Amino acid sequence: MELKDKVAIVTGGGRGAGEGIARVMAREGARLAVVDLNLENARRVANSIDPTGTRAIAIHADVSRKADAEAMVAETMRAFGTVDILVNNAGIEGPPVLLQDLAEEQWDRVMGVNAKGVLLCCQAVLPTMIARMRGKIVNIDSIAGIRMTFFGSIDYTASKHAVTGLTRHLAWEVADHGINVNAVCPGGILTPLMEQSTRPEMRDAIVKRVVPLGRFCKIEEIGEAASFLSSERANMITGQLLAVDGGVLTGYGEDLRSVLRQRMEDRNALEH
Numbered sequence: 001m002e003l004k005d006k007v008a009i010v011t012g013g014g015r016g017a018g019e020g021i022a023r024v025m026a027r028e029g030a031r032l033a034v035v036d037l038n039l040e041n042a043r044r045v046a047n048s049i050d051p052t053g054t055r056a057i058a059i060h061a062d063v064s065r066k067a068d069a070e071a072m073v074a075e076t077m078r079a080f081g082t083v084d085i086l087v088n089n090a091g092i093e094g095p096p097v098l099l100q101d102l103a104e105e106q107w108d109r110v111m112g113v114n115a116k117g118v119l120l121c122c123q124a125v126l127p128t129m130i131a132r133m134r135g136k137i138v139n140i141d142s143i144a145g146i147r148m149t150f151f152g153s154i155d156y157t158a159s160k161h162a163v164t165g166l167t168r169h170l171a172w173e174v175a176d177h178g179i180n181v182n183a184v185c186p187g188g189i190l191t192p193l194m195e196q197s198t199r200p201e202m203r204d205a206i207v208k209r210v211v212p213l214g215r216f217c218k219i220e221e222i223g224e225a226a227s228f229l230s231s232e233r234a235n236m237i238t239g240q241l242l243a244v245d246g247g248v249l250t251g252y253g254e255d256l257r258s259v260l261r262q263r264m265e266d267r268n269a270l271e272h
């Protein structure tokens with residue numbers, strides 16, 4: 001129980017990776033504010049963790065709005081008396097387009113949620129954490145924040161690079177208040193949305209080309225990383241990006257493994 005009785009806010013906790021994070025943190029003993037634009041989904045997750053509402057509550061908020069971010073923290077404080085952990089997970093992607101066709105509205109919306117949303121939620125929670133001289137912030141970034149998205153648009157890549165910058169810079173700013181700020185950078189996560197919006201052949205082709213471990217990540221595996229970075233075990237870690245990507249960032253997938261196998265066979269043949 002690495003988060004026993006800690007109070008955690010998980011944004012975008014109503015489905016996908018956020019749901020996985022909320023479940024793992026609950027298993028580790030945390031009390032949870034499951035925050036989502038979709039209140040029904042947030043309620044479903046909170047109720048499944050604790051139907052009595054004592055250890056998990058649902059909150060409606062749009063993280064791209066300052067007033068909502070502040071209300072989210074106030075409501076969590078009313079329910080649990082404090083906030084120990086903030087997981088900035090809420091994130092969106094627009095339709096895949098090339099730069100020439102990218103609508104200004106899509107750029108504003110994606111940057112508004114993915115980048116400004118992280119900023120506003122951090123601003124809302126920090127006074128409480130600073131007053132107590134402790135706290136953990138985990139941003140759900142992406143390998144798109146280190147390299148680029150594998151099947152999205154430039155706005156998504158840019159927004160996740162903003163999350164990387166926010167993580168590193170804020171880690172430095174709040175280090176003397178005893179607050180740790182880190183990021184988890186997933187590769188592909190097999191969420192229900194990913195299953196609905198991509199064809200299985202396309203997913204298989206991507207995995208084969210770029211994921212050495214040979215599969216996309218489960219939502220709970222993002223939860224494991226977020227839970228670790230929120231725990232006392234990570235007290236000396238700050239400003240870091242933890243890729244949970246099955247090895248995508250090594251840059252070498254199965255295609256290259258078969259090239260290596262072929263080279264070894266060729267060499268053996270030459271030697272004998």
Ligand SMILES: NC(=O)c1ccc[n+]([C@@H]2O[C@H](COP(=O)([O-])OP(=O)(O)OC[C@H]3O[C@@H](n4cnc5c(N)ncnc54)[C@H](O)[C@@H]3O)[C@@H](O)[C@H]2O)c1
Pocket residue numbers: 011012013014015016017018035036037038041061062063064089090091092113117140141142143185186187188189190191193194
């Ligand atoms: N799915 C992937 O392959 C993948 C890969 C790398 C990183 N990520 C990141 O992981 C995070 C979660 O992604 P996911 O795939 O689980 O997404 P998802 O769409 O399945 O879930 C996102 C949740 O966030 C909520 N949300 C969206 N906008 C919001 C807002 N303005 N305010 C509050 N809640 C909002 C949605 O209602 C939804 O419940 C995102 O930050 C995403 O960029 C996902």
